[in-house]
Amino acid sequence: MVIVYQSHTGFTKEYAQMLGKAEKMKTYTLEEAERQLLSDAQVFYMGPLTAGHIGGLDRSMKRWKIQAVCGVGMSQPGEGTMASLRRSNYVGDAPLFYLQGGWAPKKVGWLKRRMVNMVTRSTRKALEAKGSARTPQEQAMLDMLLHGGSFVAFENLEPIRAWLKTRA
Template sequence: MKIIYCSNTGFTKQYAIMLANKLGIESIDVKDIKKYDIKDEEIIFLGWIFAGIIMGLNKVRKYKLKCVISVGILKLTDEYKNELIKSNNIERDKSFFYIQGGIDYKELKGIKKILLKAVASNIIKENKNENEGIINILKNGGSLVKEENLNDIIEYINKNNA
């Protein structure tokens, strides 16, 4: 079993490394998969969300995907999770998880920074009283990465590993 991740500013990579340490397996940047023979390996995939799309997922669909973990910033609701499943063509029976990462304006470059600022100001307008923590992170940057966010995932992997 191997972990493959796609990270833009490092939050998804942090989760990938945490999970790799917890499970005692290797984590590989999706950019490097050609260097590895992973066709017979089960793959745990983590990808950051860019405008509703789980980045890097298309590069690993042909492998034996054990589960897909998406990392975004919005609050998880059933509706949001279903939207992600639908727009990323995830099979219903594939195990799918969503966890919150963070925003690092120093690491964001070019068009992505401009896009996020636009997305952020829309969210801020729509959610005046909600999600204070998320709104603050959208404005100023910050991290919601916590080891405990991986608990359900680790439980799932351990259960399905017999």
């Protein structure tokens, strides 16, 4: 199995490369994979979330044998995030994972910055309203939404690594 990923701001790429190195799996960008992989390739697909949809997933599902899928987004992981991910992305019987990436406003155009600011406005307002009652996690989330930041961490890959071990 190989890892194929699409990344816009670098968070998915970072996770894909960490996972590839840890599990000794080859990693390809979606564009590289389209040029190099055969249609029977077994793929672990990773892509960034945009409005709940995993970028590049549809192209990959049509092209390769998708073994599992991982979306990378700004939201904190949890049941609500996973339920939304399942509703918005068809992955068949493939396991679905989610990793919290981050927000890099300087790496996207003004339109995407504006869209993200509109979508996250209520979250920002709710977190700001908590004032000193914010937890450290909530403060980190607010800082990321206001200024950008990353939640990429090797330990976040543990559920995926555990799943990969069951396939060995």
